[in-house]
Amino acid sequence: MxxxxxxxxxxxxxxxxxxxxxxxxxxxxxxxxxxxxxxxxxxxxxxxxxxxxxxxxxxxxxxxxxxxxxIEDDQIQKARKTIEIQINKMKKEFGTQMAAFPEIKYTTRGNWYVMEFIVDQRNCDLFQLFITAVTTLEKKDKSVFVFKNMQTAKDGNMLTLQIDFEEKKEKQNGRVYNKGTICVTGEMISDRPGFKFSIEKTEEISETDMEAVINVYRTAIQPQQHSFVKDRMKAAPNQFGSSDPKNQSKQKSQRDQQKERTDAINKLEELGVSVFLPDAKQINLDWDYLAGYEQQKRDIEDTVLLALQYPEIYDQITAATRMKQEPNRPKAVLFEGPPGTGKTTSAKIIAQQVSIPLIYMPLESIMSKYYGEAEKKFADLWEATKMLGKSIIFIDEIDAIAGTRDSEMHEASRRILSTLLRKIDSFESSSDVLLVCATNRKQDLDPAMLSRIDMSIKFEKPDVHSRQAIFKRYAKHLSEDQLRQLAENSENLSGRNISDICKDAERRWASKLIRKLVDQTVPDVDQYIEALHNRKYQNLA
Ligand SMILES: Nc1ncnc2c1ncn2[C@@H]1O[C@H](COP(=O)(O)OP(=O)(O)O)[C@@H](O)[C@H]1O
Ligand SMILES: [Mg+2]
Incomplete structure (x- = not known):
């Protein structure tokens, strides 16, 4: 052979x-x-x-x-082996359903080695691929990496971006110049999102070249690390697969679904709604972020989080207990309590914990933005939301509307809220949408609306122990005694007030440091006490 x-x-x-x-x-x-x-x-x-x-x-x-x-070249064999190992690792990391893992083609053209694969330009930033490739290649130790030129060419719809580089390598028998090209080419039409990415090299495929391919591949397929869901949803059309079989047409191609989701998110954003994605990388957002409030956390965990995570268990129970099959999972939850007590933060934590997009609807701004046609806009919002599949709709500060003097607007918002609740009611058998409302003034809410709320979670102002815990979150360097002293002096303050006081103390300390009035890097307890008094004096607290 x-x-x-x-x-x-x-x-x-x-x-x-x-x-x-x-x-x-x-x-x-x-x-x-x-x-x-x-x-x-x-x-x-x-x-x-x-x-x-x-x-x-x-x-x-x-x-x-x-x-x-x-007949495959040794270099190619080695590259294929090394790169495949890394891709298998990525498959484990992201899960195979997460995104398509394109096949890498390894070929030779003359004395050029070519490694290429198709990327979906909707999932990744093509320019970022270049940056990833160049920054990896520049790292070569025993060689000098030089950009030769960058070209773009457009022929009809075909777009090509190409960077040529040269790499000087010292070898025993003298200097060798390796040439290389990084190239992205594809059609600029929306129904053909595939772009070809290639790295070509003369002479050899070095370890760094392989590393560049691996890094670019990872950049191309991995979910985007934005807290906005848009980009990530584009990358991972099936991640939040709709659990409603009616919505889920098996025949629908992945591309259609993907497009539908992207459209839905664009539409939602156009309508003034933000879509937040629970992002694994955003480590701050778990229950530890909110100090104290143990009972509330527990209530949310028991009734909301678990129901979202294990809907089938809840259904199993009702299947056995009820004459008529009906779900007992909460569909509408109210967070009530004074401002700054962590209601909005809790909703974001929930979304994070169950990996479900959170549709954040600041009702007041939507209402005033579309004054007069709010109901029609709301219907659009609802349609777009349904297309997203499983999601949490969070209507923040509904009281801002409830308390408004403008009776016309008040009336419209009341109608909208009850429409929304009726829609949620009609979603009987589905666990697709959880509505969470937050209010500072429960007493102002419409009784018809209140009756549709499955459960209400109260966020009181923190007691002295919780205040101490909150101070500790924002001033961890203070001793327990000092923290207690601050907590005892901050009666009636909310978590937000406390976080603001700590920020204020830090800023004032920074200016003292700059003016060389102090030399310790962290504020002392007196600085915090001063900030506390200032705040009380300004009547902000
Ligand atoms: N228990 C708490 N622990 C730590 N920080 C808190 C706490 N409660 C409130 N905060 C701070 O206050 C900010 C505002 O909270 P938020 O969730 O917006 O309150 P609400 O929606 O109830 O008005 C939070 O971002 C956080 O920094
Ligand atoms: Mg809030």
Whole structure:
């Protein structure tokens, strides 16, 4: 087999040099000339070769794949092996359903090694791919990396971006110049989102080249790390797969679903609503972020979080207890309590914990933005929300509306809220949408609306122990005694007030540091007490 392998290698080198596409683009390097001549002489000096060629022809039609593999260049074999290992790791990390893992093609064109794969331009920032490639390649230690030029070409819809580079490498037998190209090319039309990314190199595929391919691949497929759901949803169309079988058309292609979601998110954002994605990287947002409030956390965990995470268990219970199958999962939850007590934060934590997008609807701004046509806009909002599948709708500060003097607006918002609740009611059998409302003034809410709320969670102003815990969150360097002193002096303050006081103390301390009035880097307890008194004095608390 070695014999065939060698011959085939010569043929490959020979033909790829003659028939090389893009020959205009690349110069005929010295090494390529050598390879070409060597291949030429080896083929034509040996007559026995023709017999072998015939044999190979026959064999190759049977064992095409094996032969292609067996003539595969050592460099390519090594690269394929190394890169595949990393891709398998990514599959484990992101889960195979997360995104498509494109196949990498490894080929040679003349003395160029080519590694290429298709990326979905809707999922990744093409320019970021370049940056990833360049920053990885620049890291080569024993070589000098130089940009030669960057070209863009547009031919009809085809767009090509290309960076040429050169890499100077010191070897025992002198300096070697390796050339390379990073290229992205594809059609700029929305229904063909595939762009080809390629890295091409002369002479060798180095460890760094492989690393560049791996890094670019990772950048291309991994979910985007934005807290806004938009980009990530584009990347991961199935991550929040709708659990409503009616919405889920099996025949619908992944691309359609993806497009639908993107459209839905765009629509929602257009309507003044933010969509937040629970982002694994945003480590701050778990229950630890809110100090104290243990009972509230527990209530939310028991009734909301678990119901969202394990709907089937709740359904199993009702299936056994009820004459008529009906869910007992909460569909509408109210967070009530004075401002700054962590209601909005809790809703964000819930979304984070169950990996469900949170549709944040500041009702007042929507109402005033679309004054007069709010109900129609609301219908659009609702449609777009449904397209997202499983989600939490969070209507913040509904009291701002309830308390408004403008009776027309008040009336419209009341109608909207009851429409919303009725819609949620009609969603009987589905666990798709959880409505969370937050209010500072429960007493102002419409009784019809209140009756539809499954449960209400009270966020009181923190007691002295909670205040101490909250101070500790924002001033961890103080001793327990000092924290207690602050807590005892801050009766009636909310968590937000406390966080503001600590920020204020820090800022004032920073200015003292700059003016060299103090030398300790963290504010002392007196600074906090001063901030506390200032706040009381300003009547802000
Ligand atoms: N228990 C708490 N622990 C730590 N920080 C808190 C706490 N309660 C409130 N805060 C701070 O106050 C800010 C405002 O809270 P938020 O959730 O917006 O309150 P609400 O929605 O009830 O008005 C939070 O971002 C947080 O910094
Ligand atoms: Mg709030």
């Amino acid at each position: 070695n014999f065939f392998k060698q011959k085939l290698n010569y043929i490959r080198q020979y033909f790829s040099n003659i028939l090389r596409p893009w020959s205009k683009q690349y110069s005929f390097s010295n090494r390529r000339q050598q390879v070409f001549q060597q291949a030429h002489s080896k083929i034509f000096q040996n007559h026995a070769f023709y017999r072998n060629l015939l044999l190979i022809g026959i064999l190759s039609s049977y064992y095409h794949k094996q032969i292609v593999q067996c």
